[in-house]
Amino acid sequence: MPHVIVEYTDNIAAEARMPELLAAINGVLIAQGGVFPTGGIRSRAIRLTDYRVADGAEDDAFVHVTLKIGSGRPEEVRKKACDELFAAIKDHFAELFARRYLALSMELIEFSEGGTYKHNNIHARFKKA
Template identity: 40%
Template sequence: MPHIVIEYSDNLPEAPDFRALFAELHGALVGLGDVKLNDIKSRAIKLSDWYVGDGAASHAFVHVKLHLINRRTVEFKRRAVAAMQTVVAAHFARALAERQCQLCFETIDIDGETYAKTVSPQL
């Protein structure tokens, strides 16, 4: 924990370099404190079935979801979103310039009482 899930429209003008983006996002979250690098898991989902506004082909979007154990404060979540906005905007600068692109961010609380994971032993 945390988990970063990025959903994005398939019409972005550039092919996203998600390895670089994830590395920067992980660093930004660790920089906030109280986040361990090896606990962060990220993935991206390219969407081919989507519709924004009036359906114009010029619309595009990147939606970033940050899943956190529900013990995080609102202030922490705000700082996390602000840090992610800076990183994501830099990675999608061309989409912002060439499309009617929306970068959206949300935090999602995960119930810490019921969240579970199994981690393999160190090899």
């Protein structure tokens, strides 16, 4: 963990540069000083084709990011990570935001580790010898 899910409307697909956004998201999480194990970070983008924004009268767009993490991290650690992550998202979309109607949002979901199942050999690659 963490897992990041980026949902975005297909009316911005050509300009969204999702591979770059996912790289930036992972970079922010890795830069948190070991708060999130690098081998557990997963980010993905889901292009939405069925959606409606507001009254549907304009070609409105949105990007919603969900950050899922295991519980137990202090509030200040969670806030720092979320603040930096949302800043990176806003920076990524700044030009598009200036040109069109666009809603950006993010939510943090914490869950109990007792309800998750994991089998991951990627962590070993990042263990310090």
